[in-house]
Amino acid sequence: MKTHEQALGEKMRHFEKLCREQGVPLTVQRRAILETLALREDHPTADQVFEDVAGRLPGLSRTTVYRALETLVGMGVIHKASHLGSAARYDPNTGRHHHLTCISCHKVIDVEEGIVQRVQLPKAQAKGFEVMDYSVHFKGYCPDCLRKGRRVTGTARA
Ligand SMILES: [Zn+2]
Numbered sequence: 807m808k809t810h811e812q813a814l815g816e817k818m819r820h821f822e823k824l825c826r827e828q829g830v831p832l833t834v835q836r837r838a839i840l841e842t843l844a845l846r847e848d849h850p851t852a853d854q855v856f857e858d859v860a861g862r863l864p865g866l867s868r869t870t871v872y873r874a875l876e877t878l879v880g881m882g883v884i885h886k887a888s889h890l891g892s893a894a895r896y897d898p899n900t901g902r903h904h905h906l907t908c909i910s911c912h913k914v915i916d917v918e919e920g921i922v923q924r925v926q927l928p929k930a931q932a933k934g935f936e937v938m939d940y941s942v943h944f945k946g947y948c949p950d951c952l953r954k955g956r957r958v959t960g961t962a963r964a
């Protein structure tokens with residue numbers, strides 16, 4: 807079993823490698839943002855990333871965080887998921903994978919590709935379109951919300 811520190815170290819080295827390969831300078835702000843994303847598995851929004859990082863970097867502006875996130879997305883260092891709710895969520899997992907979204911607390915959980923590997927667009931519907939990528943989005947209630955009985959009060963707006 808990997809410890810939490812080892813897992814974080816691995817993710818940061820992976821980010822650093824991607825930044826080097828893409829020629830993205832790793833500023834203090836970008837590093838702090840990547841660290842926050844590496845630590846969180848809940849696919850935070852830009853505002854959540856800002857709240858996390860602002861505590862460590864006084865004077866940091868929301869705009870800087872928004873811009874840094876977009877830069878990192880553009881370089882393929884992180885992914886942006888826009889289909890998970892009203893606000894875009896940022897994802898440190900850049901491999902192909904799928905998502906489980908809780909419609910009550912809006913938690914987003916990764917699903918590794920294996921279990922939904924065989925999704926295929928029927929030929930008749932593809933109409934000559936060559937599919938390069940896809941993702942499957944499962945919606946429902948997370949175990950925490952089910953335990954708290956939040957099933958009925960959940961807003962299904964996601
Ligand atoms: Zn939930």
Ligand SMILES: [Zn+2]
Nearest residue numbers: 897899905916
């Ligand atoms: Zn994800």
